[in-house]
Amino acid sequence: MAQKKAGEVEAFLSRPDTSFPVLLLYGPDSGLVSERATKLAALSGVDNTDPFASIVLMADELEKSIGRLFDEAGTVSMFGGRRLIRIKGAGNGKALADAVADLASNPPTDTTIIIEAGELKKTAGLRVNAERGKAAMALPCYQDEARALDRLIDEELANASLTIDRAGREGLKARLGANRLASRAEVQKLCLYALGKSTISLSDVTTVVGDVSxxxxxxxxxxxxxxxxxxxxxxxxxxxxxxxxxxxxxxxxxxxxxxxxxxxxxxxxxxxxxxxxxxxxxxxxxxxxxxxxxxxxxxxxxxxxxxxxxxxxxxxxxxxxxxxxxxxxxxxxxxxxxxxxxxxxx
Missing domain, CATH: 1.20.272.10 (Zinc Finger, Delta Prime; domain 3)
Structure with missing residues (x-):
């Protein structure tokens, strides 16, 4: 079965396995799902700004006309190279689930398909077919835990050449975690506020970062x-x-x-x-x-x-x-x- 545990997803994202061209990301945190899908898209080798090589489709529209997915998957890029299909808003739609079963059994040549879904039960058709498909990989995305939050904070601090004291870090972590993209945006806002300082303190955190949890x-x-x-x-x-x-x-x-x-x-x-x-x-x-x-x-x-x-x-x-x-x-x-x-x- 082609699936990863939640704790294994970050490692997979650091070195994606191209033998799985159909990738399903799912979980209750839409921000985390979207962020990881964007990372996979960047690592696919496809220019995401090229409309001839990259396309975004909505799952509800595909449920009405699933043939478009097969048409796009079978299309050859005008200038050669790989193509990328990114599907957003997936859930329990039967047409997409059946299509994933077909595409995972007979994957298109030089095409990566990234599917973003919400929370899916173990018995959900889309999840089952992705896990069973020989060319598909299911990647569960769950809420930030302490270690993941620390990693996110460290990434943004390093980008801004800043450090944070212990009290500030604990105060910041207590205000984050509801949504991956929202959490990252809050840390980026804090770093922008603290430019010119060497170390971020708890007072900086309480001044800038709102606790909305x-x-x-x-x-x-x-x-x-x-x-x-x-x-x-x-x-x-x-x-x-x-x-x-x-x-x-x-x-x-x-x-x-x-x-x-x-x-x-x-x-x-x-x-x-x-x-x-x-x-x-x-x-x-x-x-x-x-x-x-x-x-x-x-x-x-x-x-x-x-x-x-x-x-x-x-x-x-x-x-x-x-x-x-x-x-x-x-x-x-x-x-x-x-x-x-x-x-x-x-």
């Missing part, structure tokens, strides 16, 4: 649960611009309402106040007031309905990863509107 996710969850409809669009925009995926928000939202259900049942059975229950659960002080409001507003049947909705949304997001941000936006707004209605009835 955990804190903003918590804010968005709290705003949805308490019915802050007007505040939510701003928070959603921050999350989307930072590259936070739907899964990074759906899971905390699901855990929040699971906890809220247990607390609400305790409140009703024991006749306690919302403040009493929140205090007993030792909710962090920064979120305690929001939790009290949500606990007072949401009855058990309404919480159960939200949990069912979230489970369905998570499943849909896994099936159609390209839609996960749209699903996240819709879900948050609808939960917030319902919370506002429940508050108004009290």
């Amino acid at each position: 955990a804190e903003t996710v918590d804010e968005a969850v709290d705003a949805a649960a308490t019915g802050e409809v007007r505040k939510l669009p701003y928070l959603i925009e921050r999350l989307i611009s930072a590259g936070v995926s739907g899964f990074q928000l759906q899971n905390p939202l699901l855990r929040y309402f699971q906890q809220l259900l247990l607390m609400r049942e305790e409140l009703e059975k024991q006749g306690l106040t919302a403040s009493d229950v929140v205090a007993r659960k030792r909710v962090h002080f920064s979120r305690a007031r929001s939790m009290e409001l949500a606990l007072a507003n949401w009855p058990v049947p309404a919480i159960s309905s939200v949990l069912s909705r979230l489970e369905a949304d998570i499943l849909q997001s896994r099936k159609e990863a390209i839609l996960q941000q749209s699903i996240m936006h819709r879900t948050l707004m609808e939960i917030s509107v319902e919370a506002a209605r429940l508050r108004a009835r009290r």
Whole structure:
């Protein structure tokens, strides 16, 4: 089977194996997938600015006319040399999955095909056919871990001839990781700010790099649960611009309402106040007031309905990863509107 483990992908990218002309990159971090696809494209030996040698196709368009992929794969470059086909936005489309099976069994001559996809289950047709194809390679791309973040930071610091002290590095890493391209852009912005210095400090990091990860996710969850409809669009925009995926928000939202259900049942059975229950659960002080409001507003049947909705949304997001941000936006707004209605009835 032609596939790499997540930890082996960087090594493969440093020395791509040309015996695998069909390359599938997939994972929940669209920025990481795109960055690695761009690196593969640069290493393919094809001039990406030459329209006769390089072409970008969208997966949804190919689903309507898959014959175009075979036409492009079989086209000979006008001036000779290799050709590059880059396919974006792939998911669970059957036509593309079947085409990959054919192209991986009978690869075109002098053509590299790079496919960018969202999260794919083990049973997804596109992933299965890429892993099984003799001329295809499946490359999983997952969120930056500490070592990968350190490598990214070191690369950009070296390019700018800068260093960073220990406190600054830890503070910077805590603010990165939601999206590979967004993370790199933040480090580049920091380096630009620090030009002329020899060492970047924590104060430089806190001045320039915004923390849009955990804190903003918590804010968005709290705003949805308490019915802050007007505040939510701003928070959603921050999350989307930072590259936070739907899964990074759906899971905390699901855990929040699971906890809220247990607390609400305790409140009703024991006749306690919302403040009493929140205090007993030792909710962090920064979120305690929001939790009290949500606990007072949401009855058990309404919480159960939200949990069912979230489970369905998570499943849909896994099936159609390209839609996960749209699903996240819709879900948050609808939960917030319902919370506002429940508050108004009290």
